Amino acid sequence: MIIRLKQDTNMIRILFLLTIFISVLISLLELFTYSGFMKKHLFFNINIFLFFGFVLVILLSLKLNEIISLKLGKILFVSAISALTAMIVLTSLELIKYPNFIFSVTHIEIKNFSQLIAYLLSASFIVVVSKKLFKVFKNNVFFSTVFVFLLAVYIFKNCTFVSASINRLLPPALAKPTATYSDKMYYLWSDPYRYLETVKQLTSNNEVVFLPTGTSAQAITGNIGLIRYFLYPRSLSLYDPERSKNGFLVVSPGNELGDGDYTLWPNHWVDSDYYYLINTKDRKVKRIDKDFDPIDLSGHFWALVKI
Known part of the structure; x- marks a missing residue:
C-alpha cells in the first residue's frame, strides 16, 4: 500500500x-x-x-x-x-x-x-x-x-x-588590515611567494621557466596552473633533463607547504650558464657564474638556474 x-x-x-x-x-x-x-x-x-x-x-x-x-x-x-x-x-x-x-x-x-x-x-x-x-x-x-x-x-x-x-x-x-598586497600574499603563501616575486624581477616576460616534476615537497612550484598566476606571461613547462633548454630552472629547497619536508629539487648537478642564489628571508640575491651544483647550497636556499 x-x-x-x-x-x-x-x-x-x-x-x-x-x-x-x-x-x-x-x-x-x-x-x-x-x-x-x-x-x-x-x-x-x-x-x-x-x-x-x-x-x-x-x-x-x-x-x-x-x-x-x-x-x-x-x-x-x-x-x-x-x-x-x-x-x-x-x-x-x-x-x-x-x-x-x-x-x-x-x-x-x-x-x-x-x-x-x-x-x-x-x-x-x-x-x-x-x-x-x-x-x-x-x-x-x-x-x-x-x-x-x-x-x-x-x-x-x-x-x-x-x-x-x-x-x-x-x-x-x-x-593586519593595513598590510600591503605583498605582505598579505606572503602570509598566505610564505617563502614560495617571495621566491616567485624574485623570479619575476630576474626574468623578462618572454622567458621560459621550468618547474619541478613529481615531488611532494615542491607542491606549489610544481603546480603549473597555480604558478601561471604568479609568473604570467612567462611560458611554463615541467623540467625534462633531455629537452629543457634556453630558459630558467626553478630550484626549491622543499617545505613549500610548511610540512617540514626539506627535499631539495633538483638534487643533482645541472649544466648551466649561471644561477641566482635567492634568500627569501632577507630577499638578497647573489649571482654565481658556474654550473649549478646542489653541494654548493648551504641552508634552505632557493635558486634560479639559467640553462
Whole structure:
C-alpha cells in the first residue's frame, strides 16, 4: 500500500525539520571534534549523508506550500549568516589570543564552519526554489528533483569553497588590515611567494621557466596552473633533463607547504650558464657564474638556474 503524504501535513513538516536537524547536528558534531570524525567512528563520510539529506529535503519541500517554504528558507539563510558571523568572531578572538586558542578552550575547529555554512545556504536555496521549479517542470517530481539536486550540489560545492576561502583569508585581513598586497600574499603563501616575486624581477616576460616534476615537497612550484598566476606571461613547462633548454630552472629547497619536508629539487648537478642564489628571508640575491651544483647550497636556499 502506497502512503501518499498530503501537502502541508504535520508529518511532512516533521520529516522535513528532522532531516534538516540531523544534517545540521552531524555538521556540528564534526565542528566540535575534527574533520573525518564521522568516517572514523561511524564508518560513513559526512558528505554521503548530506547527499541523501539533500534528496530527501527536495522531495519533502515539494510537498510544502510556498508560504511555509519561504519562511523555512529565510530561517535557514539567517542561520547560515549567523554561522558565518560566529566564524568571523571566533577567528578574531583567536587572533587576539593565540593560534589554536578556540579549539583548546571550546574544542571548536573553526575551519569546519565552512561545511555547516555551505549546507545551510544550499538548504535554504532548495526550500525556496524547489516549489517554483516543480511548477516549471509541470509537476514532474523526477525532473524537478534531479534538476534541483544538481543545482543544490553545485551551490553547495561553491559555498564550501567560498566559506573555506573566507576562513583562510580572514586571519591575515583582520591581523593586519593595513598590510600591503605583498605582505598579505606572503602570509598566505610564505617563502614560495617571495621566491616567485624574485623570479619575476630576474626574468623578462618572454622567458621560459621550468618547474619541478613529481615531488611532494615542491607542491606549489610544481603546480603549473597555480604558478601561471604568479609568473604570467612567462611560458611554463615541467623540467625534462633531455629537452629543457634556453630558459630558467626553478630550484626549491622543499617545505613549500610548511610540512617540514626539506627535499631539495633538483638534487643533482645541472649544466648551466649561471644561477641566482635567492634568500627569501632577507630577499638578497647573489649571482654565481658556474654550473649549478646542489653541494654548493648551504641552508634552505632557493635558486634560479639559467640553462
